[in-house]
Amino acid sequence: MPLVTTTEMFRKAYEGGYAIGAFNVNNMEIVQGITEAALGENSAVILQVSAGARKYAKHNYLMGLVMAAEKETGLPIALHLDHGEDFEICRSCVDGGFTSVMIDGSKHSFEDNIALTRKVVEYAHAHGVVVEGELGKLAGIEDDVNVADADAQFTDPAQVEEFVTKTGVDSLAIAIGTSHGAYKFKPGQKPRLRFDILEEIQRRIPGFPIVLHGASSVPQQYVEIINRFGGQMPDAIGIPEDMLRQAAKMAVCKINIDSDLRIAMTASVRRHLAENPSHFDPRQFLAPGRDAIREIVSHKIKDVLGSSGSAK
Numbered sequence: 611m612p613l614v615t616t617t618e619m620f621r622k623a624y625e626g627g628y629a630i631g632a633f634n635v636n637n638m639e640i641v642q643g644i645t646e647a648a649l650g651e652n653s654a655v656i657l658q659v660s661a662g663a664r665k666y667a668k669h670n671y672l673m674g675l676v677m678a679a680e681k682e683t684g685l686p687i688a689l690h691l692d693h694g695e696d697f698e699i700c701r702s703c704v705d706g707g708f709t710s711v712m713i714d715g716s717k718h719s720f721e722d723n724i725a726l727t728r729k730v731v732e733y734a735h736a737h738g739v740v741v742e743g744e745l746g747k748l749a750g751i752e753d754d755v756n757v758a759d760a761d762a763q764f765t766d767p768a769q770v771e772e773f774v775t776k777t778g779v780d781s782l783a784i785a786i787g788t789s790h791g792a793y794k795f796k797p798g799q800k801p802r803l804r805f806d807i808l809e810e811i812q813r814r815i816p817g818f819p820i821v822l823h824g825a826s827s828v829p830q831q832y833v834e835i836i837n838r839f840g841g842q843m844p845d846a847i848g849i850p851e852d853m854l855r856q857a858a859k860m861a862v863c864k865i866n867i868d869s870d871l872r873i874a875m876t877a878s879v880r881r882h883l884a885e886n887p888s889h890f891d892p893r894q895f896l897a898p899g900r901d902a903i904r905e906i907v908s909h910k911i912k913d914v915l916g917s918s919g920s921a922k
């Protein structure tokens with residue numbers, strides 16, 4: 611099966627009350643860990659690439675790795691541009707074989723966001739590629755840009771119909787209290803998502819696939835390993851997994867997870883090197899890093915997203 615768009619995945623996910631995981635990829639071990647987990651769960655999966663990942667690994671390497679994963683697993687895999695910031699990067703990914711792109715116009719005014727998103731949709735749809743837009747602003751860190759909590763903004767449900775109609779997007783990322791990075795809520799803070807906003811959006815655009823960014827849960831067992839073996843991650847709280855499960859049962863069809871994979875892989879590599887100080891062959895520590903990615907992605911698919919079996 612060639613790489614697929616997200617259209618069919620989202621249709622089934624909406625109807626089935628689950629979400630497809632969108633996991634960020636930067637190198638071979640990450641691509642392998644994610645897709646081996648998806649194969650084990652017989653789940654459709656979205657592999658997403660940020661501008662930073664393209665800079666680090668280069669478009670052609672990532673493309674080759676994802677094509678190889680598709681060949682190895684035979685799963686429905688969508689290759690998605692994460693947080694495209696302008697028309698040019700979206701065009702380059704459409705031309706370069708991606709099946710889905712995000713145009714993140716959330717930093718612009720409502721009108722400019724519509725105009726930019728519409729332009730990307732026209733180009734992408736003419737090439738058989740689907741588009742994710744964003745309304746509202748998440749706090750946190752993306753590509754080293756830090757959006758302060760004060761600049762974050764929940765999505766205004768009153769704007770979603772106009773945005774979706776005027777742009778022609780295929781899915782919509784919204785801000786309901788999630789944020790990017792490993793430090794979402796301070797210790798002692800009670801995590802809260804605005805399910806009332808999600809419900810109102812779902813009521814206004816029934817059947818339309820919603821996307822949640824910033825959905826890592828910051829698993830404490832891995833943070834503890836990182837710190838036990840020389841790391842210095844401050845205490846932090848992520849998005850509780852039961853809240854993500856709840857969102858997946860609603861209109862949320864795509865859930866973005868990156869930080870949790872980074873934390874799991876780093877914990878595993880740190881532990882391996884600390885316990886095996888004589889090792890210097892990168893395969894010796896990258897293999898356990900890949901195992902940790904597989905383990906955490908299996909858990910997300912099975913226990914959080916609910917997408918096991920969706921590949922059939």
Ligand code: G3H
Pocket residue numbers: 634660661662663692693751752753754790791868869
């Ligand atoms: O939302 C951002 C993703 O976690 C990608 O992060 O831009 O550092 O590759 P990155």
Ligand code: 13P
Pocket residue numbers: 634692693789790791792822823824825826827866867868869870
């Ligand atoms: P996390 O930092 O919570 O993993 O979010 C990732 C993300 O939204 C990628 O677009």
Ligand code: ZN
Pocket residue numbers: 693790823824866
């Ligand atoms: Zn994001």
